Amino acid sequence: MEIDPINPSFIAKIKNIDLKKINSHTENADLLRKLLSKYKVLIFENQNCSTPEEFESISSIFGNSDYRSKVTTGYFKGVVCSTPLSPVHVLTRHSETYSEYPFVFGGDWHSDGSYDIETINKNAYYTMLYSKQIPSEGGNTEFIDLVSSYSQLPTSLQDMMKDWEIIHNSYGRYSLKEAIQSLGTKSFASHFFLPVIHTEQEIKELCKINKTFKMLSLIELQKEGISYPLFLKHPHTQEKALFINSSFASQISHLSKEESDKWLNLLLTSQEHYSLKYTLKWEPNMLIIWDNRVVNHKALPSKGERMMFRMIICDTIK
Numbered sequence: 121m122e123i124d125p126i127n128p129s130f131i132a133k134i135k136n137i138d139l140k141k142i143n144s145h146t147e148n149a150d151l152l153r154k155l156l157s158k159y160k161v162l163i164f165e166n167q168n169c170s171t172p173e174e175f176e177s178i179s180s181i182f183g184n185s186d187y188r189s190k191v192t193t194g195y196f197k198g199v200v201c202s203t204p205l206s207p208v209h210v211l212t213r214h215s216e217t218y219s220e221y222p223f224v225f226g227g228d229w230h231s232d233g234s235y236d237i238e239t240i241n242k243n244a245y246y247t248m249l250y251s252k253q254i255p256s257e258g259g260n261t262e263f264i265d266l267v268s269s270y271s272q273l274p275t276s277l278q279d280m281m282k283d284w285e286i287i288h289n290s291y292g293r294y295s296l297k298e299a300i301q302s303l304g305t306k307s308f309a310s311h312f313f314l315p316v317i318h319t320e321q322e323i324k325e326l327c328k329i330n331k332t333f334k335m336l337s338l339i340e341l342q343k344e345g346i347s348y349p350l351f352l353k354h355p356h357t358q359e360k361a362l363f364i365n366s367s368f369a370s371q372i373s374h375l376s377k378e379e380s381d382k383w384l385n386l387l388l389t390s391q392e393h394y395s396l397k398y399t400l401k402w403e404p405n406m407l408i409i410w411d412n413r414v415v416n417h418k419a420l421p422s423k424g425e426r427m428m429f430r431m432i433i434c435d436t437i438k
């Protein structure tokens with residue numbers, strides 16, 4: 121195994137390793153877990169996972185697969201296909217859908233599931249992603265280091281905000297009303313916001329408008345949100361991260377909406393401009409894993425056929 125850091129504390133490529141051959145109880149697995157804590161994002165080239173099952177088997181190096189993402193409850197024709205009842209999402213995008221549905225899913229900064237109580241309950245903080253087929257154009261993924269977001273803040277702000285709490289929710293991002301406002305038409309919005317539409321009535325309405333999807337079950341929207349420390353301390357490294365993202369961080373708990381918006385905008389702007397960033401250019405058969413407690417990410421637009429395997433992994437080390 122060869123470790124090639126992109127930055128001393130953020131992103132490392134791990135070379136000369138076949139993850140399928142690593143037993144989770146060995147020293148190499150232990151080292152990989154430590155490297156993930158240290159570098160936050162690990163990149164493995166040439167991994168050759170033929171099936172979602174092979175991909176899933178790798179997850180045991182880093183944790184367990186108890187978390188079943190709720191995304192599996194919906195189908196998006198031509199854009200995202202998930203396998204129901206499997207912890208692995210098979211994400212596909214077909215070239216003919218681009219002109220009709222140009223939306224980039226996950227195209228704003230976010231931490232996977234930061235709005236979801238299951239993320240906390242299951243310690244489900246790792247995302248593992250594998251490129252089965254890369255698009256002909258674009259499709260890069262950007263990462264931002266939230267520990268550097270914290271450390272670049274002036275000490276006076278770090279002190280003033282040290283006990284602040286931040287609420288994350290998905291309501292502003294995914295509610296039908298917001299979707300329609302931001303995307304224009306109801307039929308367009310319905311393709312992309314199905315998994316987080318919050319009432320049965322709305323689902324029925326959408327089914328009447330558009331017959332291209334089949335709803336398997338409903339997802340309950342967590343309107344009240346989840347409260348996190350603004351400066352989230354990582355349990356392994358004790359490093360503090362500025363735990364906000366423009367998709368789900370919605371309200372600083374003890375402040376009025378107006379005051380909260382003022383500080384949140386300032387913090388998000390500071391995070392965007394001064395944190396360590398990295399743009400991952402995908403290659404075929406590349407597997408990456410990151411820690412959503414200390415990393416935000418976003419997807420960039422792409423063109424062409426694409427297939428990815430995706431899985432959320434629960435950290436078993438407290």
Ligand SMILES: [Fe+2]
Pocket residue numbers: 226230231232417
């Ligand atoms: Fe994501």
